Amino acid sequence: MFRDDLLAGKRILITGGGTGIGLSIGRRYLSLGAELVICGRREQVLAEAAEELQRDTGGRVSFKACDIRDAAQVDALLDWAWTEGPLDGLVNNAAGNFIAQSETLSPRAIDAVLGIVLHGSAYMTIGCGRRWLAAGRRASVLSIITTYAWTGSAYVVPSAMAKAGVLAMIRSLAVEWGGRGVRLNAIAPGPFPTAGAWERLVPKPELAAAFEAKNPLKRAGRHEELANLASFLMAEEAAYINGEVVTIDGGEWLQGAGQFNFVGSMMSQADWQALKPRK
Numbered sequence: 001m002f003r004d005d006l007l008a009g010k011r012i013l014i015t016g017g018g019t020g021i022g023l024s025i026g027r028r029y030l031s032l033g034a035e036l037v038i039c040g041r042r043e044q045v046l047a048e049a050a051e052e053l054q055r056d057t058g059g060r061v062s063f064k065a066c067d068i069r070d071a072a073q074v075d076a077l078l079d080w081a082w083t084e085g086p087l088d089g090l091v092n093n094a095a096g097n098f099i100a101q102s103e104t105l106s107p108r109a110i111d112a113v114l115g116i117v118l119h120g121s122a123y124m125t126i127g128c129g130r131r132w133l134a135a136g137r138r139a140s141v142l143s144i145i146t147t148y149a150w151t152g153s154a155y156v157v158p159s160a161m162a163k164a165g166v167l168a169m170i171r172s173l174a175v176e177w178g179g180r181g182v183r184l185n186a187i188a189p190g191p192f193p194t195a196g197a198w199e200r201l202v203p204k205p206e207l208a209a210a211f212e213a214k215n216p217l218k219r220a221g222r223h224e225e226l227a228n229l230a231s232f233l234m235a236e237e238a239a240y241i242n243g244e245v246v247t248i249d250g251g252e253w254l255q256g257a258g259q260f261n262f263v264g265s266m267m268s269q270a271d272w273q274a275l276k277p278r279k
């Protein structure tokens with residue numbers, strides 16, 4: 001789909017890059033010539049991911065443990081990353097989420113999700129942006145949000161609040177920083193199964209099956225499909241795309257939105273025939 005050197009010469013930081021979607025995006029970026037910096041809370045997970053990625057792609061990966069809820073840790077991580085040379089890209093991928101009846105949420109539960117998704121993405125984006133703007137350097141930020149950033153969703157309320165905030169952040173900064181060489185976009189994925197998300201969000205096999213059944217394409221997303229989109233948006237060739245959110249969900253959220261979408265499952269062929277105008 002792309003030239004092998006699409007991302008050559010770019011140094012890209014992926015938060016939560018040791019597992020799940022972040023790991024898949026990192027693998028694709030390396031195969032397209034990028035150098036990677038990954039962070040996450042668990043050093044051992046990062047070390048294993050870095051080794052696997054370097055073995056599989058021959059690319060360069062450095063890593064450091066960082067809890068992005070802590071602004072001081074984010075600043076230290078960025079100082080460390082910049083000692084090797086400036087970054088060219090940031091992927092705000094790290095997230096925290098679980099399904100729960102909202103009336104049961106404790107303050108700490110709400111803060112855990114908002115801290116990772118909203119505050120963590122803001123600390124990272126503004127920390128990188130400050131460094132890029134001071135150096136007059138071109139750069140690209142990609143944030144992984146969800147389609148319920150604009151629809152909202154029952155049972156994942158802190159996540160919906162936080163992802164909506166990240167979308168507002170990238171649209172705001174796209175205008176504030178775009179003219180100074182820093183552009184920001186988002187991807188809104190539908191269901192892309194990962195161990196971390198699925199154990200917290202899809203605790204029963206019937207729920208996993210329902211994700212596929214209610215999707216117009218009757219399947220979940222494949223990681224390589226998301227990684228290709230993330231590569232396209234990160235590349236310099238997409239330089240005029242700024243402040244945009246691209247949905248990749250097989251049509252899932254529209255399926256839930258269109259007023260007549262349910263009709264197809266309740267009409268037989270005979271019902272449709274009976275509706276045809278008579279001559």
Ligand code: HXC
Pocket residue numbers: 095096097098099100105106107108109110112113146159189190191192196197198200201
């Ligand atoms: C209710 C819960 C809970 C649950 C944790 N808490 N899990 N409350 N239901 N299932 C509460 C705890 O009781 C505690 O509050 C508070 O949250 C903090 O929990 P800790 O375990 O101490 O926090 P921590 O270890 O920091 O874990 C953070 C986390 C966890 C967000 C709670 O789930 C996590 O580490 N997630 C990271 C990975 C992840 O979530 N990936 C999925 C992202 S998917 P009290 O008051 O008891 O102390 C995504 C998009 C999905 O974002 C789109 C899908 C289609």
